[in-house]
Amino acid sequence: MRVRAPRVKHFFDDGEYYCLLNRDFVVLGGTHDEGEWDTTVNDDTSNRILEENKRRIPEIMGAEIISHHVGLRPFRSSLRIEKETIRDNNGKETTIIHNYGHGGSGVTLFWGSALYVTELLENLRSHL
Known part of the structure; x- marks a missing residue:
């Protein structure tokens, strides 16, 4: 998902969840769903990604959610x-x-x- 979180100033990736900086937003992610080909946004997965990234990076608290995306990464x-x-x-x-x-x-x-x-x-x- 993309969020507006201007207080976040660093990348983060612990192998399970990640936070990647971009010019105008931050990309949050964290799934490893082997064999999954559904590209529909799953609300439970989105909420888990957001909450786990908040736990790891408190500066994400209060971030504005801009958009949700699902990508397949062979x-x-x-x-x-x-x-x-x-x-x-x-x-x-x-x-x-x-x-x-x-x-x-x-x-x-x-x-x-x-x-x-x-x-x-x-x-x-x-x-x-």
């Missing part, structure tokens, strides 16, 4: 960030850059992943 036991070259039946090669499996950590890992993908692309371009 997870792998390890990230897949690599270059793969495939060949079609005519012998034409195509290079694919894989970049997935971040799970709920994508919002914190994407900068490093994007930089690494950029490096892979630059190396590929230098060999053309």
Whole structure:
């Protein structure tokens, strides 16, 4: 969920719940529902996320709730960030850059992943 909480000045993530700063709001979360594909907002889950984050970060008390969101974050036991070259039946090669499996950590890992993908692309371009 997104809340307006200007008193919050730090990120928080204890592996169960998290608070991520943004320019105009704070993102609160904390679910790990393996095999769950429903993207409907669940009021009980929203209330639990809010209350547990308040308990961990008192500055969230009184925060204005801006919006609720449900996202699916596919997870792998390890990230897949690599270059793969495939060949079609005519012998034409195509290079694919894989970049997935971040799970709920994508919002914190994407900068490093994007930089690494950029490096892979630059190396590929230098060999053309």
